[in-house]
Amino acid sequence: MISLDTAITAVTVYPDRARVTRSGKVEVPAGEHRIRVAPLPQDLLRDSIRVAGQGEVVVLGVDITTERQIAVTDEQVAALEERIRELEVAIGALGDSDRAADARIVFLDRLARRSAESLAAADSGRVSAFVDDLEAQYETVNTARRERDKLRQRHIREQQAVQRQLGDLRGKNRTDTEVAIITVEAAQAVTVDLDISYVVLGASWSSSYDLRLTDAGLTLRWFGLVEQRTGEDWPECRLQLSTARPAQALDVPELDPWFIGVEIPRPVMRSMVAGGASMDAVPVGYGAPAPAAAPPAMARKAAPIRESVAEVEHGVTAATYTPQRAVAVASDGTDHRTVITALDLEAELDHVTAPVQALEAVLRATARNTSEHTLPSGRAALFHESEFVGATHLDTWAPGEERELALGVDDRIRVERELVRRNASKATLGSARRIETEYAITVSNHTGRTANVTVLDRLPVARDAAITVRETTAKPQPAERGDLGILTWKLELEPQAQSTVTFGYRVEAGKGVVIDGLHD
Template identity: 50%
Template structure:
């Protein structure tokens, strides 16, 4: 029974985070009886156990087989054209290489000829057998030919460079289409039993393919106290087949440099403990092995940004329709999108959300004299936002990048929006004193810090100031509070202190933090810092 091959173009694609479901639709007319229908070509990355066939018409599907067609070359038109271009460039480059080598040998021949003829002409001139004009004419002829040869070699060298660059560009294009370069293809052979003559059948073929993905990315634009969140879906694929403009859906289902506020770590004080000598194993020969590298911490890099005035009116963005399922959501972009199998990302707008925000500032002057603008935002939409990178804008100005976590409806999250240079922060050591131990007494070290915050913005600002007291881990070292003005709003057992200052435009606030460390006699203090 011969197979009837029909065209079944792609009419829909549902993209998951790590794969895609492709839908093809084709039709034909058949007489009554049993027939085999072939749908090809299909990509090699097709998951055979995911292939499903349905449709409409007076027929019954008896079975579906997936077969492999071996081919000498890829049947994809883009790949075929690129490979033809690569072969032509390779031939041109080989011809240029041959011509360059021939011209080089010609130049060497002329140089040897001139060298040997020089001695012959010298002897002929001495014997009176040659005239000086003959020698000059020969020399001019050889020099002219050498000049022409070297000119041609330079031209051939330029041609070789141009061909090499063109060939490299074609190779890069072929590399981008690596999924389509494999010559072999799959085919679905559907066996049907047709009930009536001249029956019109419509077949729908669906299957899963690997090598496709979509990832979320976001724009966060702060204007006054509203954050406009634009959610994009970045779709890319290298499945081996191009997706034409069709119904594209993005599903959250899974079949089967960031700007951050510095964090405080506990500040421990302890006695100096002697390190016991290390005993070498009997099997070790030579010196000690190198100690493991100590972890190095550094405060995160921060960017500086200036607020901009009100941005111009924004164009309206077309957003996707959403269909909420039990455990996932499916988004349908407003317009069809073509996605070639070259791995490049194609962006579709999923949603644009206007979210209310509470703004304040956070500073950790112990780490850096900077105030970070922070927005506490509630997700008032019905969307569960997936984790992904976000670009932060103040009005029309780009100021930072951050990363959003999973953000459920009704949930609040804190967004770091960059450094606000209009709040000036300073932390200074105001006083330090040490007392020596007398017989049977302890030593004391007392310090006092002053933290000042100035608001140079045109509006009131709430500033959260974080600092810390040291924490003792030894009975011979004790820490006593001396001065905390004003009292902190929050404190933890690990010595972290939090103040909240409310400053009007042009106002300043000051915090005084003092403490005393008592060290028992005979104890050497470890972990101290100014």
Template identity: 60%
Template sequence: MSLESLDAPITAVTVFPDRARITRRGTVTLPAGEHRVACGPLPLGLLRDSVRVSGHGPAAVAGVNVITRREAASDDAAVTALEAQLRELETRIGELLDADTVATARERFLARLAMRGAGNLAQGEVAAAARFADGLDEQLTALHRDRRSRELERTDLHRRRDAVERRLMDLRGSARPDRLLAEILLEVDSGGGEVELELTYLVPGASWISGYDLRLAGDRLALTWHGMITQRTGEDWPECQLRLSTARPAGALTVPELDPWFVDVFHPAPPQVYGMTVGGAPMAAAAMPAPAPGAAPMQAMAPKARAAVRETSAAVEEGPVAATYTPLKSVAVPADGTAHRTLIATFDLEAKLDHITAPVRAQEATLRATVRNTSGHTLPPGQAALFHEGDFVGSTRLEPWAPLEERELALGVDDRVRVERELVRRAASRATLGSTRRTDAEYKITIANHSPRPISVTVLDQLPVSRDAQIAVRELHAKPEPAERSDLGVLTWKLALPPGAGAEIQFGLRVESAKGVDIAGWRD
């Protein structure tokens, strides 16, 4: 069985939210018979169970195996020479260490010999003792001199060994690592011919997320939808057929089933003597910050303005639970983890504009757009940049947006709508015998429209809500009458203000409490 090589570059990529499907295509001409066709190298992290082969031509696919090909030892002459040099250096360093060991043993022997000879020579001739001492001095001096010489040589050898090891690391690092190959088994019909093969596989380390530009112009909201693609799969993607899918492939799918729901008499666990833990109440989730303040809407553009450049849109295929988008313009995505943007769609949505303010929290008016998704697309969640004409005013988070679903979008603070709230009166009476304590408060809210067009403003304020029967809250008056009152004390006014006009809202409340009851949570 012959082994052939298939040149199959990447021709298509489908990116899912957490992985990607790669398609490679190539053509090979084979005679009749059984053949093994190797395609690669492939990324080491691919999901082996996902590898599939199809194609066209006079052949049948008998199977496909994913194999790891180990690279043979390098026969590069430079590497071989450096390895031999490294062995020589290591050998010489070992010889010097052996010489030091021998010298240390000889020094110990001379020390013992000096102790024994000193006692014997103490009663002999002085000249003989002096000659013995001189001989010991010469030998010990020679030992120390040789040790210093070996230390210098060893330092030089270590330096040379480190240099050789660094050079070897550089040469070995440039060698190709182990490769992953797909080995396709083919049975070619009699006569042979040209066989076109398509190899597909899934790889982790790739993802895409949605990003949006929301641009308000008059009462139209232009929505531009981008796909942000990143990948660290180990192979670069060239400009090819790129598709973005909202599907989420899973390793194992099952139909949900319910187990029986049992209830029983509660039996407390026996007390623990050790291993006790101290519990605490869960913290409440922090509220999301409001959109950043921004510039007010711009005036309408001059009627002779040039037409804006056109943007392409992706083709869409809607499935039962997901959609796949094919951008008209392909992009190359290297495997370096950087984000690459491609356009998915752009469309205009009708926006109903008004202002909303809650001066008890912030004395400012936010421009609000009530928008219905008439695009026909189910928009995935993503970060959205907000623009008034050409001015960037902030960003917000878009949650999943279904077709025909209506959303409220905050488009930034409009500084041309002035809002003020003030406490104009507060009176408190002390409780007497058998009576209650009263606290009266009256507030005034003023709104002024300094924009050149009429606006609608929704004003929100609130009354305190009692959580104890000993405290009672009453609304004394409200002018004008609120359009809505909620069970939680929220008052809603809806005002229509012509250009340059203003409005005033006044309301009062009373809080009564029993004698000796202190009120918590009061604010002006």
């Protein structure tokens, strides 16, 4: 058996696993020999192991076996247990000595009381000698007690340390180690460079992004976050991030027949359903500060810092990214970030506000992915120049696809929504109940540039024939009217300008009809 020492030289990380390559050099005599490579991680997929390399040998086979290793010997455990017993005996002996000292103190107290009367008439020299002797005995007892207290504390600390050590050893039961046995045949003695690769679970990578809005446009930086708990640390080596999913798409999709039939009638349960239309929420972030003032002109402008990006190799169904520098990843689950690429996106900026929900305007970028990269879903941090303003989630973004991105609330666009009229009349004989409502929405542009603002509001939608809704006024006319009562205005505001949108509606209901869900 020839033992081969290997080191990790390359790792390809997939979204839910990794392929690890170990390399080593070994002297192989002439004939058939078995080469042992260990240890390997326990979670490796045995079917995935492959052997390659350079050298005049023939690989006859590769086997994965499990070797059981004893982490703790019985002698180690027995020695620690014996030491704990010795310390318990020593602590018990100190307790016995303390009880004997207590009895001696009681005896000295009684002796002092009994001798006090007989020594009352004695000469001073005899009394002084007795007192000195009694004090010496008290001092001897107390000194011995203090020494035993110190010794007891040392024994207790040692006992606790030994118990912790024993607990650690008992926790290290028999461990299993995966071992690769490579059988080779050589016509003559030769030096062989072997690469052994395998797929292991417990590793993954995900995407995160920085979206930075500047006067020059919208820049996206794509990062790969690598983490792993495979049981072996990855040193600085060639690291690749692949979007392939080895565990998926292994079968060609097929469909089963779709059968339909006659529905068996069932009792109908009536329930009261609250009326009122709903509107998708506009994503919001944090307040966006005004752009920083341009710095004074400099005689010579320093070149901006450049950042290395990964090399990309596009396959039929996946892409593989190779960072330009080696990356070390410890097996502790900690994220390790590496730059994949930086993109300048084509983007059109505008603002969107839905004042019925919030009196704020969200800065929106309608961007197109003009790169060759399919950007996986991930968390995106939003920046205006150098200021962090919030975070959002970015869904998978294909090349050429257009996407709306919420870049945070812009406090320089001020929005107000005011109820300017509301009349309600009660239903009388032969008449209907009528409620008329009118709102005014004022949008102000306090930025230093022209702002395009999309204003969203809504009319109530009747879900019962006994209730009718009519639009009574809309100034200016909405650019769009949705089937479910959503009204959309497109405003173009010059710097420091404002515009007001007014709209109203009438709700009518027959006598005895209670309108549910109507509110400001």
